[in-house]
Amino acid sequence: MSMEGQDIKKAGLKITLPRLKVLEILEVSEQRHMSAEDVYKALLLMGEDIGLATVYRVLTQFEDAGLVSRLSIDGGHAVFELEDGVHHDHLLCVSCNQIEEFVDEVIEQRQRSIAIEKGFKMTEHSLYIYGICKQCQEKN
Amino acid sequence: MSMEGQDIKKAGLKITLPRLKVLEILEVSEQRHMSAEDVYKALLLMGEDIGLATVYRVLTQFEDAGLVSRLSIDGGHAVFELEDGVHHDHLLCVSCNQIEEFVDEVIEQRQRSIAIEKGFKMTEHSLYIYGICKQCQEKN
DNA sequence: ATGTATGCAAAACATTTGCACCTGG
DNA sequence: CCAGGTGCAAATGTTTTGCATACAT
Numbered sequence: 001m002s003m004e005g006q007d008i009k010k011a012g013l014k015i016t017l018p019r020l021k022v023l024e025i026l027e028v029s030e031q032r033h034m035s036a037e038d039v040y041k042a043l044l045l046m047g048e049d050i051g052l053a054t055v056y057r058v059l060t061q062f063e064d065a066g067l068v069s070r071l072s073i074d075g076g077h078a079v080f081e082l083e084d085g086v087h088h089d090h091l092l093c094v095s096c097n098q099i100e101e102f103v104d105e106v107i108e109q110r111q112r113s114i115a116i117e118k119g120f121k122m123t124e125h126s127l128y129i130y131g132i133c134k135q136c137q138e139k140n
Numbered sequence: 141m142s143m144e145g146q147d148i149k150k151a152g153l154k155i156t157l158p159r160l161k162v163l164e165i166l167e168v169s170e171q172r173h174m175s176a177e178d179v180y181k182a183l184l185l186m187g188e189d190i191g192l193a194t195v196y197r198v199l200t201q202f203e204d205a206g207l208v209s210r211l212s213i214d215g216g217h218a219v220f221e222l223e224d225g226v227h228h229d230h231l232l233c234v235s236c237n238q239i240e241e242f243v244d245e246v247i248e249q250r251q252r253s254i255a256i257e258k259g260f261k262m263t264e265h266s267l268y269i270y271g272i273c274k275q276c277q278e279k280n
Numbered sequence: 281a282t283g284t285a286t287g288c289a290a291a292a293c294a295t296t297t298g299c300a301c302c303t304g305g
Numbered sequence: 306c307c308a309g310g311t312g313c314a315a316a317t318g319t320t321t322t323g324c325a326t327a328c329a330t
Binding site for chain 2: 072074078093100110111114119120122125126131132
Binding site: 154155156157175176177192193196197200216217218 | 318319320321322328329330
């Protein structure tokens, strides 16, 4: 029995099989960024019979608990990643949908300044850089 | 007959009443950022009987033509703004949904550098700062 | 005339919710 | 035991699409 039950309990949630399995998928999956559908399919492959609605509910609860964070890709669907406590932004390949992460303190600082200039109390921000990754450029 | 017909024609589109009216709404409306639904309702108020599907189609065509740009707010629905040729990013008030614009050359430059560092050929980027605007802060 | 554009209703899509049943502590 | 969790199906909200009709050039 792994340790992640603790995280779930700390979030005020009961340790149930669906919640353990969703967390496990996020941890063991080769892809760091997964949609609810991705998680659902991975669970099916594992032989777990967990409904898609439950996957959505669990991911939302995990988000509220700070265990995962939700990225909203270009208006369309959401993807989730395990929260590691380190804020970062994302680069997305529009060709292969690969996602890379980056941290840039200059941008963070400018954002804070802009919010202050405009009289906003910043609650969060989202920055996505879209482009074609190295591998996809080489492919053409 | 206003001049905007030219823009529509340049985009390779026929000058039709729905297209002229949608463009007019975007130009005369007090709100610079409008959802398809907002445009649709404004048309109804004007007494124009234009279908919502047509509004979506026209806005998408205008986007392709570079006449408007589409913002994807926080995963949910899209809003459109007239394209003025000057790139800018957005600050959104999470309380009153007001949208402000800003331009920051430092952030633009850092984004370009990051794309290069990561081997990406940047195609576009989106940056949204969420927060509580001055007026909403004062209200509480 | 004829290729486009439009309106309507239906479909699509991601996500959420109501409700009866199940289950963890 | 029983509050909370789950599965399923139906509802949601936004956007898209099929198709028959109407219109711009």
